[in-house]
Ligand SMILES: NC(=O)c1ccc[n+]([C@@H]2O[C@H](COP(=O)([O-])OP(=O)(O)OC[C@H]3O[C@@H](n4cnc5c(N)ncnc54)[C@H](O)[C@@H]3O)[C@@H](O)[C@H]2O)c1
């Protein structure tokens with residue numbers, strides 16, 4: 390096991406909740422509560438700014454993520470953003486958007502590194518200096534409460550040798566947990582169904598992986614995982630039964646569920662699903678929630694095969710209680726529910742090739758130790774990674 394994973398396991402804190410968490414109705418309440426002014430930089434998207442913020446004419450510097458690229462954050466996008474927003478031009482960062490914007494906002498709160506690539510590979514320090522207010526507009530990543538900022542970076546093999554490919558890496562430091570979180574359910578109302586549902590599934594994966602975390606979960610993080618699972622599964626069931634529009638009556642619950650799941654995984658960590666999804670997201674630019682979903686059901690089936698009576702049994706009890714199925718059928722029932730709200734696609738439909746099976750398994754082994762050391766099945770081997778990719782192909 391790598392030293393970083395050992396350090397995470399040895400962390401005696403039962404939960405990390407750095408941020409104040411507010412619930413507000415709209416942007417005008419945020420403006421007055423936090424006295425937004427011209428030294429605030431607001432990172433958002435135009436399609437969130439126009440319906441929800443423009444009319445209030447806040448005196449801040451609004452910057453739109455799409456001007457720097459439309460994919461998830463990458464080394465290149467971060468460099469462009471840093472060039473555009475001079476470090477001495479603002480005192481506070483307000484990030485209003487999906488996980489991508491949350492993650493970029495966290496970086497804007499930090500002293501600028503000499504080189505972004507080196508920063509993500511932990512060869513430059515992370516020094517947080519400016520307060521960040523995080524306002525999520527998807528119900529997925531929980532990034533508003535976590536200590537990670539994820540980006541697509543040039544892939545390295547052990548020893549720092551650059552490959553031709555890309556992967557996703559998390560820049561991790563407790564200092565980058567946003568200082569204030571504001572939950573405004575209205576912001577989710579314009580989120581189209583596809584990103585809504587895949588981000589909700591991402592949150593469910595956070596709740597599940599943190600709940601099944603073998604060494605890092607605590608009684609307190611477990612409470613966050615369980616309540617998150619409850620809110621999210623009830624919402625997903627409602628959508629399966631009543632249709633896509635039913636989500637609109639349940640926005641606050643999805644937003645809070647995702648937020649609780651974020652706090653849960655901040656302490657207990659994510660695991661195999663995230664580890665195996667990172668090369669998929671990095672190489673084929675599959676959106677984060679969707680790339681997790683592509684692997685989630687298969688990984689749960691493997692957990693069931695290897696250790697059905699461990700903590701997975703309690704997970705199945707919880708799921709069966711919410712879905713109204715038997716404990717024995719909890720995992721297939723969960724996978725059926727997800728199939729109803731979001732049909733599953735095989736990996737090949739994302740561009741995944743047979744040769745990726747070995748290459749991705751190698752990349753997971755080299756770059757995702759933090760996650761695979763937190764797998765429910767221990768040790769999580771390269772052979773198991775290959776099996777998941779092969780069976781999802
Ligand atoms: N830091 C963490 O803890 C953490 C954890 C998981 C994932 N992530 C990162 O978060 C990102 C994924 O986040 P996400 O799932 O929220 O997706 P996202 O930020 O990419 O947003 C999904 C899509 O929905 C759009 N969108 C967002 N809010 C909208 C709204 N209210 N109305 C209309 N459109 C809206 C976005 O522009 C985008 O096209 C990835 O970059 C991933 O790596 C970070």
Ligand SMILES: [Fe+2]
Pocket residue numbers: 530591592595663677681
């Ligand atoms: Fe995630």
